[in-house]
Amino acid sequence: MSMQWLTSEQLATWVRLVAVAELLPGALDSQLRRDAELTHFEYMVLAMLSEAPERTLRMTALAARTNATLPRLSHAVRRMEDRDLVERFPCPQDGRATNARLTETGWQKLVAAAPGHVANVRHHVFEVLSPEQVAQLADITDAILDRLDPDGVMTAPYQRPTPPADAAEPARQRTAQ
Amino acid sequence: MSMQWLTSEQLATWVRLVAVAELLPGALDSQLRRDAELTHFEYMVLAMLSEAPERTLRMTALAARTNATLPRLSHAVRRMEDRDLVERFPCPQDGRATNARLTETGWQKLVAAAPGHVANVRHHVFEVLSPEQVAQLADITDAILDRLDPDGVMTAPYQRPTPPADAAEPARQRTAQ
DNA sequence: AGCGGATAGTTGAAACTTCAAGTAACACCG
DNA sequence: CGGTGTTACTTGAAGTTTCAACTATCCGCT
Numbered sequence: 204m205s206m207q208w209l210t211s212e213q214l215a216t217w218v219r220l221v222a223v224a225e226l227l228p229g230a231l232d233s234q235l236r237r238d239a240e241l242t243h244f245e246y247m248v249l250a251m252l253s254e255a256p257e258r259t260l261r262m263t264a265l266a267a268r269t270n271a272t273l274p275r276l277s278h279a280v281r282r283m284e285d286r287d288l289v290e291r292f293p294c295p296q297d298g299r300a301t302n303a304r305l306t307e308t309g310w311q312k313l314v315a316a317a318p319g320h321v322a323n324v325r326h327h328v329f330e331v332l333s334p335e336q337v338a339q340l341a342d343i344t345d346a347i348l349d350r351l352d353p354d355g356v357m358t359a360p361y362q363r364p365t366p367p368a369d370a371a372e373p374a375r376q377r378t379a380q
Numbered sequence: 381m382s383m384q385w386l387t388s389e390q391l392a393t394w395v396r397l398v399a400v401a402e403l404l405p406g407a408l409d410s411q412l413r414r415d416a417e418l419t420h421f422e423y424m425v426l427a428m429l430s431e432a433p434e435r436t437l438r439m440t441a442l443a444a445r446t447n448a449t450l451p452r453l454s455h456a457v458r459r460m461e462d463r464d465l466v467e468r469f470p471c472p473q474d475g476r477a478t479n480a481r482l483t484e485t486g487w488q489k490l491v492a493a494a495p496g497h498v499a500n501v502r503h504h505v506f507e508v509l510s511p512e513q514v515a516q517l518a519d520i521t522d523a524i525l526d527r528l529d530p531d532g533v534m535t536a537p538y539q540r541p542t543p544p545a546d547a548a549e550p551a552r553q554r555t556a557q
Numbered sequence: 558a559g560c561g562g563a564t565a566g567t568t569g570a571a572a573c574t575t576c577a578a579g580t581a582a583c584a585c586c587g
Numbered sequence: 588c589g590g591t592g593t594t595a596c597t598t599g600a601a602g603t604t605t606c607a608a609c610t611a612t613c614c615g616c617t
Contacts, residue, residue: 208495208498208499208502209498209501209502209506212511212514212515212518213506213514214538215518215538216514216515216517216518216521217501217505217506218534218535218538219517219518219521219522219525219535219538220404220505220517220521221404222447222521222525222528222529222534222535223401223521223524223525223528224400224401224404224405225405225447225534226447226525226528226529226534227397227398227401227524227528228401228402229447230528270399270402270403270406318385321385321386322385324386324394325385325386326527327524327527327528328394328397328524329386329390329394330527331523331524331526331527332520332523332524334389336516336519336520336523337389337390337393338389338393339513339516339517339520340393340396340397340516340517340520341389341392341393341396342513343509343513343516343517343520344393344396344397344399344400345396346508346509346513347400347404347504347505347508347509348396348399348400348403349508350503350504350507350508351399351400351403351404351407351504352399352403357395357399357402357403358395358396358399361391361392361395361396
């Protein structure tokens with residue numbers, strides 16, 4: 204394979220980006236499985252529910268936020284229901300829809316798992332990047348997500364603070380949408 | 381979840397990085413499945429073999445380069461063998477080992493699939509990034525891979541070209557083996 | 558040479574994801 | 588109203604990945 208359609212700089216970058224995309228989910232999964240008996244996907248389900256009003260979300264919305272297909276989510280939620288992490292009930296406003304709600308047990312699970320997960324994130328990403336690089340990475344991922352996720356479904360509630368150097372503790376807000 | 385252990389800039393960056401890591405493999409998979417009847421994993425198997433001497437690699441080496449477990453690779457190669465994309469034969473030097481070799485059909489498949497794949501990569505990544513950002517991204521992914529893949533198994537053969545002008549980092553060596 | 562342990566890979570079963578229906582409720586239109 | 592089409596799931600089967608043995612070979616040691 205001589206990919207003459209990419210410059211060697213692009214090729215080197217591409218290979219590294221793919222490697223990160225391939226390795227990172229595994230690293231997150233391992234730590235969570237080992238320390239919290241959760242997959243990264245299950246963690247995301249819990250995390251997304253925890254941020255929603257009433258800790259409740261419709262299956263379709265939850266699937267969008269976790270980048271899952273509906274069948275995948277449906278099966279996963281059934282298994283998590285067996286473990287009493289979430290519960291399902293029909294949506295009062297729309298008889299077709301199902302709501303998933305975080306249980307108290309699920310919340311506790313998330314609270315217990317979060318510190319280790321965040322530590323892992325810090326270890327793999329933020330400890331090795333300068334503040335400038337963190338800002339650059341945010342710009343770069345923003346640009347890529349413009350094509351990959353035009354509606355920003357996966358990043359919806361996470362607005363960026365003001366770009367300049369020292370962002371300490373500004374209130375972050377929901378995007379309109 | 382109020383993750384106070386990350387700054388809001390870090391949190392925003394993190395959410396975007398996870399979104400890219402989650403969405404990118406899916407985007408690659410869709411295009412390859414649609415246009416070439418290959419998964420991204422199968423494409424990587426073919427690509428790694430195509431770059432190896434004799435278009436041949438031992439199963440363990442191939443697994444490392446594609447970030448697969450040995451059972452996963454073993455099953456996948458068996459299925460690809462049924463499609464005549466690769467072939468297996470015992471390693472002459474080591475009776476325990478198995479070699480996987482790209483067949484002519486497999487090579488043709490890869491050649492046919494590559495242009496569309498590269499176009500997809502360009503579309504999702506390089507078209508939306510400036511040359512400066514491409515260089516930044518290479519530095520950033522390099523730094524992250526130092527922890528995620530210390531031996532550089534996944535990026536082994538892809539050396540970066542000489543950095544343009546101002547390189548701050550002494551570029552830790554990622555040895556091929 | 559022969560033993561014990563490590564290495565390389567395969568295999569079948571369990572777990573998970575994807576795929577192809579299937580069900581029920583809503584929405585519009587005549 | 589009743590029909591037609593769409594939306595929001597759920598379900599069971601098929602395909603894939605992971606997990607736990609299991610086989611065979613190699614290496615170091617005596």
